[in-house]
Amino acid sequence: MLVEGTFHRLGQRLRELRNSAGETQAAAAAAVGLTRPYLSAIEAGRRNITLETLYALAEHFDVDPTELLRPQLPEAEHENGINTGRN
DSSP, X not given: OHHHHHHHHHHHHHHHHHHHTTOOHHHHHHHTTOOHHHHHHHHTTOOOOOHHHXXXXXXXXXXXXXXXXXXXXXXXXXXXXXXXXXX
């Protein structure tokens, strides 16, 4: 269950980064040597990825690899500047 949550979180974060960059799945996948269906499955939380792929995606989106795995603060906590000790 913990692993499935990690895959889901990773996929959500990748989708957010890709959408923020205004990039299609096809373009992002091609940039890191993946197929569009494979990236789609990662974003949906249905694929396990290698460290090599994790690092390639992080480099492409200019984030630290750990940023792709870190739980996001709930919006209310982030907006109110509440420190939950998770950052």
